[in-house]
Amino acid sequence: MNYLVFKSLHIISVVTWFAGLFYMPRLFVYFAEAETKNPAEKKILQDQFKIMQRRLWYGITWPSAIAVLIFGSILAAQFWPITQYPWLVLKLGFVALLYAYHIFLHAIFKQQQNNNISFSPLALRVINEISTIFLVAIVFLVVLKNVLSMVYGIVGLFVLVAILMIAIKAYKKIREREEFSMPELKNINNDDWKTKLNEEEYKILRMCGTERPFAGEYYLFFESGIYTCAGCGHELFSSETKYDSGSGWPAFYDVIGTKNIRLIEDQSLGMKRVEVRCSYCDSHLGHVFEDGPRPTGLRYCINSIALKHHKS
Numbered sequence: 001m002n003y004l005v006f007k008s009l010h011i012i013s014v015v016t017w018f019a020g021l022f023y024m025p026r027l028f029v030y031f032a033e034a035e036t037k038n039p040a041e042k043k044i045l046q047d048q049f050k051i052m053q054r055r056l057w058y059g060i061t062w063p064s065a066i067a068v069l070i071f072g073s074i075l076a077a078q079f080w081p082i083t084q085y086p087w088l089v090l091k092l093g094f095v096a097l098l099y100a101y102h103i104f105l106h107a108i109f110k111q112q113q114n115n116n117i118s119f120s121p122l123a124l125r126v127i128n129e130i131s132t133i134f135l136v137a138i139v140f141l142v143v144l145k146n147v148l149s150m151v152y153g154i155v156g157l158f159v160l161v162a163i164l165m166i167a168i169k170a171y172k173k174i175r176e177r178e179e180f181s182m183p184e185l186k187n188i189n190n191d192d193w194k195t196k197l198n199e200e201e202y203k204i205l206r207m208c209g210t211e212r213p214f215a216g217e218y219y220l221f222f223e224s225g226i227y228t229c230a231g232c233g234h235e236l237f238s239s240e241t242k243y244d245s246g247s248g249w250p251a252f253y254d255v256i257g258t259k260n261i262r263l264i265e266d267q268s269l270g271m272k273r274v275e276v277r278c279s280y281c282d283s284h285l286g287h288v289f290e291d292g293p294r295p296t297g298l299r300y301c302i303n304s305i306a307l308k309h310h311k312s
């Protein structure tokens with residue numbers, strides 16, 4: 001095959017490799033930032049980020065890194081012996097470092113997949129910028145093919161890095177002020193709810209009430225099936241995750257889908273609790289606590305009145 005064909009393939013794989021190297025640390029940052037969320041929210045977010053990380057890392061970044069190695073080697077063979085080309089020797093040095101960086105990201109990826117956090121979000125944002133340094137250094141070298149020009153490039157780059165660091169710090173401050181926003185909710189007005197629900201349902205679902213313990217319909221009910229929201233019929237829990245918590249209310253250790261519910265910090269009654277709402281109609285369902293059984297360790301403590309059981 002023609003040299004230019006390999007060159008094109010090489011450039012394409014470099015672009016997709018860098019796309020992965022740029023986006024991956026971003027997912028690390030999101031994962032680390034989710035640490036500060038309440039336990040239930042944290043689990044939902046981190047599980048999602050882990051899926052995204054796996055897809056990006058094994059689906060794009062690793063295959064691209066391997067393609068770069070193959071096409072790059074074919075191209076480098078045309079310049080043999082490479083010692084005649086100082087810019088190429090230096091470039092290959094940067095590429096070797098870039099592979100070392102790739103392996104370093106792989107180690108962070110493995111840690112996060114196992115729920116270990118060893119870098120702060122700020123440290124990860126700095127790590128995120130390392131790819132920029134490589135990109136600038138390598139492109140300058142390849143285009144100018146001149147080591148001295150690259151030195152100017154690197155000096156300029158350090159200035160750029162300093163500016164980026166300041167920008168990162170400023171950005172972090174802005175982010176801290178931002179609240180995590182949930183998807184849009186379907187709005188039904190209050191009068192509609194009053195006609196749709198009976199008095200007791202209204203008190204619990206729409207006024208965040210709690211039914212009496214040991215009295216609800218589903219407290220000691222373990223038939224198999226699906227539990228839907230009493231407000232809108234949205235599927236919420238499965239009988240497979242229902243257990244007797246001894247608390248007096250129906251308890252589940254997991255939800256059908258993390259998108260089916262919405263979690264809100266609840267400071268009422270002088271306690272810090274996490275409220276569980278239906279993500280579709282925003283009805284109050286109950287609370288989630290961290291004293292549940294394995295594998296989630298969560299206890300969704302839900303009012304019977306907020307649920308409707310459907311046999312499977």
Ligand SMILES: [Zn+2]
Nearest residue numbers: 229232278281
């Ligand atoms: Zn609902």
